Amino acid sequence: MSALDGQDAQELQVVAVRAHRHRAPLLRPFVTAARRTEAVEYVVAEVELAGGATGQGSAAETVAVTGESADSIAASLAGPLREAILGRRGTITELSRRITGAVPGATSAKAALEVALHDAWARRAGRPLVELLGGRLEDTLLNDMTISLEDPAVMAGHARAARERGEQILKIKLGHDITEDRERLAAVVEAAPGARLRLDANQGWTPEQAVEIIAGFEADALPIDLVEQPVAAADLAGLARVRAAVSLPIMADESVWDAEDARRLVDAGACDLLNIKLAKTGGLRGALEIAEVARTAGIECMLGAMMEPRISITAAAHLAVAHPAITMIDLDPPAWFASGLPRGGYAQDGPRLRLTGGPGLGLEPMPALADAADGGDR
Ligand SMILES: [Mg+2]
Structure with a gap:
């Protein structure tokens, strides 16, 4: 249902x-x-x-x-x-x-x-889409801010700036080399005291590397809430081994595209959390199917996104607010865009995202511009 x-x-x-x-x-x-x-x-x-x-x-x-x-x-x-x-x-x-x-x-x-x-x-x-999806317009969710995979000092600078802007949750991109990844995370932790951290290796570690580096972070009691896709998408056994060997919650992202993937991950004991993205599921319906698998299994989901424009992010926000199994969002891409168009849809009071209402997604229509190929939506 x-x-x-x-x-x-x-x-x-x-x-x-x-x-x-x-x-x-x-x-x-x-x-x-x-x-x-x-x-x-x-x-x-x-x-x-x-x-x-x-x-x-x-x-x-x-x-x-x-x-x-x-x-x-x-x-x-x-x-x-x-x-x-x-x-x-x-x-x-x-x-x-x-x-x-x-x-x-x-x-x-x-x-x-x-x-x-x-x-x-x-x-x-x-009606606002969120209501037709069974949710309430007034419910809000805490958003995060992504820190790209760069040199430690660059990541530290971005993390510090994000904290100064009031961000509470930072999503740290890792997965390049575990020695360097440790340096990256240490620099971020020092630069952004008080922040909660989500780590995302984007499949960049082997299971052995993942266990080693995550166990080290645990031993140092770093303020980490979850570790996303530590190993290759297809390596469910590896993902399950990592999950069994560490205490931090493991989130599947590249491993889950549809409800069948979600069931397989749950059955394999391969993750604690799921990251749903509309660009993987082919839209709202496929995303809802995953959220329903998660709800049945007692698993919480994050609604994430690719580096996508504001229309995609607003649709994801409506779905995230609507579904009870979706308790986390990773919907910061519009903060990366030079353009704020189209207007409407949602607003953020600090890191907290709220839908602004109006029919449908609540966005002003995005015009087709003749010079779009030259950056028409700036
Ligand atoms: Mg990810």
Whole structure:
């Protein structure tokens, strides 16, 4: 059972599907064990329903994670995904299934279109999406701030600045070399006293390295709340070995793309926590399925994101606020973007994120700009 069951009274008709490209420079490079990004290429998907309600979703290029480039996202949206719903009548569930089943993979492109469909649906109903997902607009969540994988002194500087801005939870990117990773973390801890830390190795350690470095952090009693994806995504046995050998909670991220992955991880005893991202699940429905697996298993989830634009992050925030198994968010990407567009959706009072209401995602529509290829959304 999910909150979306029983929401299928109305038949919708999709009368237009559009997509437009954007390029958004970042304020500083975003660096992980898997990639380095200085500007984000992304695609905005638009769905228009009969009666005029229009919704938007977005997908960013993340070749290193989903295998999708901005070109492939645009091609999926202009081809099989558009064909799957354009001119179709159906309930929100039926139309969502058509997107999911249109083509294998292409999870970011599917997420963009599926979110656009849900935004249009909620706008048509005149309600915030969070409420249609079974949640309450007024509930809030504590956000974190990511510190890229850089030299220790650079990471320390970013961590200090984040603390001075009032951030309470820092997500520290590690996973390069365990000797250097220790130096990185030591520099961050010294520079950001009082911060709670989430570590993310992005698959960068072997199980043996992971156990060694995490056990050391535990022995030093560092203020760490969780360790995300210490080892390779496919190495469930390795993940389970790490989890058994240390006390800090282990979170799966790259290992979990859908509900079946989540069940496998739970059955293998491979993690304590799950990181859900719409760009992996292909949208809200797949994400809800994972959250339901987690709820059944008594596991808590984080709602995370790729280095994605504000539309994607707002959709993730609606879902995170709505679902009781999602207790943590890692939704800081908009703080990295030079542009604050589109306006609306959510606001942060310090690190605490709250939805601002309005129909659908509550965002102003993002215009298609003729000069988008030149950084049109700055
Ligand atoms: Mg991660």
